[in-house]
Amino acid sequence: MVKAVVAGAAGGIGQPLSLLLKLSPYVSELALYDVVNSPGVAADLSHISSRAKVTGYLPAEDGLKLAFTGADVIVIPAGIPRKPGMTRDDLFNINAGIVRDLVTGIAQYAPTAFVLVISNPVNSTVPIAVEVLKKHGVFNPAKVFGVTTLDIVRSETFTAQITGQADPSSYRIPVIGGHSGDTIVPLLSLAQPKVDGLTDDVRDGLIKRIQFGGDEVVQAKEGKGSATLSMAYAGFRFVESILKAASGQSGLVENTYVYLSGIPGGEEVKSATGGLDYFSTPVELGPQGATKVHNLISKASDYELGLLKVAYSGLAANIKKGVDFIVAPAPAK
Numbered sequence: 164m165v166k167a168v169v170a171g172a173a174g175g176i177g178q179p180l181s182l183l184l185k186l187s188p189y190v191s192e193l194a195l196y197d198v199v200n201s202p203g204v205a206a207d208l209s210h211i212s213s214r215a216k217v218t219g220y221l222p223a224e225d226g227l228k229l230a231f232t233g234a235d236v237i238v239i240p241a242g243i244p245r246k247p248g249m250t251r252d253d254l255f256n257i258n259a260g261i262v263r264d265l266v267t268g269i270a271q272y273a274p275t276a277f278v279l280v281i282s283n284p285v286n287s288t289v290p291i292a293v294e295v296l297k298k299h300g301v302f303n304p305a306k307v308f309g310v311t312t313l314d315i316v317r318s319e320t321f322t323a324q325i326t327g328q329a330d331p332s333s334y335r336i337p338v339i340g341g342h343s344g345d346t347i348v349p350l351l352s353l354a355q356p357k358v359d360g361l362t363d364d365v366r367d368g369l370i371k372r373i374q375f376g377g378d379e380v381v382q383a384k385e386g387k388g389s390a391t392l393s394m395a396y397a398g399f400r401f402v403e404s405i406l407k408a409a410s411g412q413s414g415l416v417e418n419t420y421v422y423l424s425g426i427p428g429g430e431e432v433k434s435a436t437g438g439l440d441y442f443s444t445p446v447e448l449g450p451q452g453a454t455k456v457h458n459l460i461s462k463a464s465d466y467e468l469g470l471l472k473v474a475y476s477g478l479a480a481n482i483k484k485g486v487d488f489i490v491a492p493a494p495a496k
Contacts, residue, residue: 308420342429
C-alpha cells in the first residue's frame with residue numbers, strides 16, 4: 164500500500180503527472196493538493212479504471228494535513244510560471260515561499276516521506292526544502308531529491324535526432340551539475356551506446372540545446388506556457404523509480420539533485436566540485452532512498468571539465484540563494 168501525493172496537482176505539470184501516477188501499479192492511494200481545483204481533478208481521475216483511490220484537497224478544512232498524513236512519497240510541482248512584468252527575483256520569492264510552506268507541512272505531517280522537488284528553480288528550491296526539514300529536525304538526506312530527469316530525457320531525445328537512433332530511450336547519457344542553463348552538463352563522452360563522429364559545432368549545439376531546451380517550448384507556446392507535459396513524463400519516470408526501489412527492486416540508478424553529505428560517495432563528489440553541498444549525478448536507490456552517489460567527474464573529458472567549471476560557479480550562487488531564503492531571509496520592506 165503506497166500513498167503518493169502531488170502538491171500542485173491542478174497545475175500544468177500537476178495534472179498530467181497525477182494522471183500518470185493514477186495509472187501506476189505501485190500507487191494504491193493518490194492525494195491531490197492545490198489551492199484551487201484539486202477536487203475536480205481528483206473527481207476526473209477517479210473515473211479511470213486503475214487501482215489507485217484518488218482524493219482532492221484544498222487548504223480549507225485541514226486539507227494540507229489530510230493530504231500529507233500517511234504519505235510515502237510527496238511530489239512538489241507547485242509554483243507559478245514567470246508572467247509579463249515579473250522579475251526573476253519576483254518569481255523566485257513566490258515559488259520559494261510556496262515550497263517553504265509545503266515542506267513545512269511535510270515536516271509536520273509526513274516527516275518520513277520521500278520528498279521530490281520539481282518546482283523551479285530546483286538548484287535553489289531543494290536547498291530550501293532541506294533547510295526547512297533541518298529546522299524541524301526531520302531531515303534525511305537519503306529522502307530528498309531534486310527531479311532533474313527532464314535533462315536526461317532531453318539528452319536522449321536530442322542526441323537520437325542527430326545520430327538517427329530509432330529509439331531515444333535506448334541511450335544512457337549522464338547529465339550532471341544542476342538543473343538550469345549552463346549548470347546542466349551532459350557527459351556525451353560517457354554515453355551508452357557511444358556517440359561518435361560529432362563535429363565540434365554539432366556537439367556544442369547539442370549541449371546548448373540540452374541546457375536550454377526549455378526555451379524551445381516557451382517560444383513555441385508564444386510565451387503562454389512552459390514545459391509541462393515533458394516535465395510530467397520525466398517526473399513520473401523518476402517517481403516510479405523511487406516506488407520500485409521502495410518495493411524492493413534492486414539495481415536502480417537515476418540522475419537526481421541531492422544533498423551530498425550523509426549519502427555514501429557524497430563527500431567524494433563534494434570535494435571534486437570544490438565544496439558544493441548539492442549536485443545532480445547518478446544515484447543508486449534502495450528501499451530507504453539514496454544509497455550511493457556516483458562520481459563521474461573524474462571520468463569527464465577535458466571539454467566537459469571546462470563546462471563543469473562554469474556550472475560550479477552558477478550552482479554555488481543558486482545554492483546560497485536557497486539557503487539564505489530560510490536561514491537569512493531578507494528583511495520585510
